[in-house]
Amino acid sequence: MLLAATSAAEPTYVPVEGGALRSVLPPAPQQQETRVAPFRLRRTAVTNRDFLAFVIRHPEWRRGTVAALFADGGYLRHWAGPLTLGAEADAEQPVTQVSWFAARAYCAEEERARLPTWSEWEYVAAASESARDARQDPAWRQRILDWYAVPGDRPLARVGGQPANFYGIQDLHGAIWEWVEDFNSLLVSADNREQGDPDRTRFCGSGALSMEQKENYAVLMRIALLSSLQAAYTTRNLGFRCARGDAEPGR
Amino acid sequence: MRRAAGWLLVALVAARAAAGTPSEPPGDSLYRLSVPLVDQAGRAAALDLHRGRPTIVSLFYASCPNVCPLLVAAIQRIDAALADAERARTRVLLVSLDPQRDTPAALEQTAARLGVDRSRWTLARAAETDVRRLAAALGVQYRKLPDGEFNHSTVLALLDRDGRIVARSSVLGRLDEEFVERLRHEAR
Numbered sequence: 001m002l003l004a005a006t007s008a009a010e011p012t013y014v015p016v017e018g019g020a021l022r023s024v025l026p027p028a029p030q031q032q033e034t035r036v037a038p039f040r041l042r043r044t045a046v047t048n049r050d051f052l053a054f055v056i057r058h059p060e061w062r063r064g065t066v067a068a069l070f071a072d073g074g075y076l077r078h079w080a081g082p083l084t085l086g087a088e089a090d091a092e093q094p095v096t097q098v099s100w101f102a103a104r105a106y107c108a109e110e111e112r113a114r115l116p117t118w119s120e121w122e123y124v125a126a127a128s129e130s131a132r133d134a135r136q137d138p139a140w141r142q143r144i145l146d147w148y149a150v151p152g153d154r155p156l157a158r159v160g161g162q163p164a165n166f167y168g169i170q171d172l173h174g175a176i177w178e179w180v181e182d183f184n185s186l187l188v189s190a191d192n193r194e195q196g197d198p199d200r201t202r203f204c205g206s207g208a209l210s211m212e213q214k215e216n217y218a219v220l221m222r223i224a225l226l227s228s229l230q231a232a233y234t235t236r237n238l239g240f241r242c243a244r245g246d247a248e249p250g251r
Numbered sequence: 252m253r254r255a256a257g258w259l260l261v262a263l264v265a266a267r268a269a270a271g272t273p274s275e276p277p278g279d280s281l282y283r284l285s286v287p288l289v290d291q292a293g294r295a296a297a298l299d300l301h302r303g304r305p306t307i308v309s310l311f312y313a314s315c316p317n318v319c320p321l322l323v324a325a326i327q328r329i330d331a332a333l334a335d336a337e338r339a340r341t342r343v344l345l346v347s348l349d350p351q352r353d354t355p356a357a358l359e360q361t362a363a364r365l366g367v368d369r370s371r372w373t374l375a376r377a378a379e380t381d382v383r384r385l386a387a388a389l390g391v392q393y394r395k396l397p398d399g400e401f402n403h404s405t406v407l408a409l410l411d412r413d414g415r416i417v418a419r420s421s422v423l424g425r426l427d428e429e430f431v432e433r434l435r436h437e438a439r
Contacts, residue, residue: 027397068279069388100387184387185394187402231387 011050011111013040013244014168021123024219025186036123041116042241044159044170045094045178046106048085051076054110056083061102070101074234092158094176094239100231103179107242115181116243118226122219125173127166135216144218147174156237173218177225179240186227281308282414286385288346288375291358296375298385299414301342305437306410310382310391312349312401313361313374321423322405323365329407332431337438343372346385348393348401350376389416411437 018038026032055062055076062083063076076097080086089095098106100115107113128134135141162171172178229238276282282299290296307326311319326343333341347353353361358374367374377385386393386403393403409418409430418433 031397067283068277069281069283101384104384182383182394184383184390184392187392187394187404227392230390231384 011046011242012043013113014043015040015246016120016124016167016169019123021119021126023119023122024216025118025223034119036119038246039116039120040244040246041120041124041167041169042111042113042243043164043168045176045239045241046103047092047159048079048089048095049091050110051095051098051106052083052085052091054106058105058109061105066102068232070232071099072232072234075099075102077234078236090158092160093156094159094171096156096176096236096239097234098179098239099234100179100183100229103240104181107240111242113242113244115179115240117182118180118186118223120243121172121178121180124165124167124169125219127169129163129165132166135219141216141218144173148218148221153236176237176239177222177235179238180226183226183229184231186223276302276414279416280414281385281388281408281410281416284381284384284388286346286377286381288373288377289355291355291362291369291374293355296373300373301344301410302414303412304340304342305412305434306342306344306414307434308344308346308389308408308410309406310348310386310389310393310403311345312347313353313357314349315401322407323367325420325423325427326407327365327367328426329431329434332426333435333438337435338371340438341371341434343367345372345374346382347374347376348382348386348395348403350379350382352399390419409434409437 016036016039018036021034021036022032023034027034059065060067063079064082066075074097076082076095078088078097080088085091104115107115126133126135128137128140131137157171157175159175160170162174164170165172276299282302284298286298288296288298288300307329309322309326311322313319323345330338330341330343347358353376355376358376362369362372362374389406389408391404391406393401395401405421405423407420407427407430408416409420411417417437418430420427420430422430
């Protein structure tokens with residue numbers, strides 16, 4: 001019993017049926033739909049408590065020990081110490097100030113999982129509480145946009161604070177930004193004029209992707225943010241959750 | 252006998268230290284990444300196979316129609332701008348974004364077609380997730396397209412002897428003088 005009280009509860013992974021996604025970043029101009037294979041996504045983001053257990057087991061991921069290649073100077077800065085959460089980091093808040101490398105290592109080592117891909121994240125984040133795809137619902141859109149208007153220096157809410165969406169997944173919007181496995185695949189041309197010849201010197205293959213559904217600002221903002229990140233970056237509002245493909249072994 | 256063995260050990264340790272071998276790379280070194288490679292000759296190699304030499308690293312794929320030939324030409328232009336002694340000390344590592352199609356045979360074919368010096372240039376492939384990590388560490392963005400091609404940003408990174416990124420270039424159409432200057436410095 002004592003052991004149970006000190007170790008974190010087993011994280012819940014929610015099954016998501018696959019399907020077709022009309023992404024704001026279509027795979028190609030002539031192909032508007034992305035196939036999303038069935039997968040499972042963590043119901044809530046990884047917390048400070050979860051991440052503390054990870055760094056206790058993995059000294060190479062502690063603040064002060066982690067290699068500079070894998071995390072910048074802000075890594076877990078809000079914790080009181082390398083192995084102490086302290087007053088600024090509630091155990092049930094999502095862990096933030098973590099790099100992509102650290103997030104990946106957590107998912108692999110701690111939960112035998114991986115980060116979700118952008119397509120998987122976008123697919124589940126299209127859902128409201130009642131609809132699989134609420135992206136055309138003006139009220140739902142407005143609610144998300146209202147969150148983006150909240151100043152970024154407010155304390156982060158504890159995980160699980162929001163109603164579950166259609167799939168039973170929580171806090172995809174209105175909580176934190178989240179790393180995805182392929183954050184460095186979101187090649188966004190700043191301007192459609194770049195789609196012509198000059199771009200061919202910047203990008204191999206066809207030109208950079210152009211974003212569709214310009215009215216879907218909330219998701220476009222996520223892409224703009226993710227595509228601006230470097231893998232070692234850490235910020236106050238950037239955390240993660242893990243995913244597993246259906247064919248991938250869990251624990 | 253014991254004494255002889257002791258001296259042998261001392262000599263071995265000294266030899267290893269003199270060769271500058273495997274101390275842990277600095278914290279900001281690319282060589283902190285464990286990325287197993289297979290080169291154009293089918294040999295297994297580690298990402299730090301050129302440790303001890305300044306190395307130009309980039310990502311490419313063999314069947315790339317537009318930018319990759321320009322990227323290779325840019326590296327060749329940098330190579331040509333070096334003095335013979337500097338060039339002899341410089342290494343090039345090109346890792347494929349397309350491990351499915353870029354088999355060692357395809358890489359060897361590409362190396363031959365480009366006429367690169369295989370004693371200094373390595374064309375290699377790595378597992379898909381390792382390519383994603385390597386690209387992330389280098390700040391390269393890429394994406395596989397439905398037709399099998401790749402979108403990717405073009406970045407040449409210059410690594411010092413210990414694998415730290417000391418210069419970058421995205422200049423393809425002409426010689427990047429600043430990059431060459433830094434390379435000369437590293438190859439001294």
